[in-house]
Amino acid sequence: MSLQMRLLAAFPGRSGRASWSSPEKVRDLMGRPHPSVPVPHELYQVNHVVKDTITTPDGEFTTHSLVPATDDPRDTPLDICIYVHGGGYVHGLSTAHWAFISDIAGSGMKVIVPDYGLAPEYEATAAARLLDAVLDRAVAEADASGLSIRLAADSAGAGLALGWMLDRLDGVEHPGTRQIDRIDRIDRVLLSSPWLDAACSSPGTDELVAEDPWLHPDGLRVAGNAWGRQAGVGSVLVSPLSASDMSLASLPPLHVWSGTRDVLHADATLLSRRTGCGMTVVDGALHNFPLLRTPEGKTARGEIISRLSA
Known part of the structure; x- marks a missing residue:
């Protein structure tokens, strides 16, 4: 583990991540708006x-699309992420998210970033409807230009x-067409430190509590309950690990990055065990380390971008 990673673990209050360490702190977080930074x-x-706007039954939401600006006359993306x-x-979205997204775009991809509504004002079904609309647009563009579609996400995202993918693959129909046909257009999925069980009940979670200086299951459950208040915390939409093995097998090829000082490492481990997907485990790494400015984070970012753009 690098010195930078050890320092981040030693001073969680300075990083702001300690606000996830208890139910009371998470309730306080939810009582104040934390919109995306520009x-x-x-x-x-x-x-x-x-910058674009998508209107769904739940309201108007912003999306951003980033394409690398180069001197190459063929200034077009190779594929869509x-x-x-x-x-x-x-x-x-944080500044760390934007930096990572810019790095992905820099590999030659068009990156589409939906700014979904946050809890407690919004919940999972509203975000899923936004992703339906985002994917519809991406598929139309890919069809017109012969591009592939990939998906990357971190943590709760x-x-x-x-x-969302599992919910749609389980047979929910999208207005005017079957959304399962759209999901099948995503040819690979790359996940960083995924939160896949809103109830934080994956085997091994409790054993990781003492190792994680940032997150605590009791705090995470507060946000998970708010996010799942309509669909249900135990639904596939809110807790993807509740899906059957058959449903999980229907997902596009997956690869996961996870650190051993993260309570959500238990979720990543269980996903890998049940799907057989690839998983890169970094000993001593904290939650969402690919977004951190540490040697481990830099290496993981390079791996993710390489797999996305290959």
């Missing part, structure tokens, strides 16, 4: 950024992405 100014220097951000369902 796209940082410096990202406009290396990307073409387009939909990125679903984490934040415990109560935090919007990984739970949302996987739950």
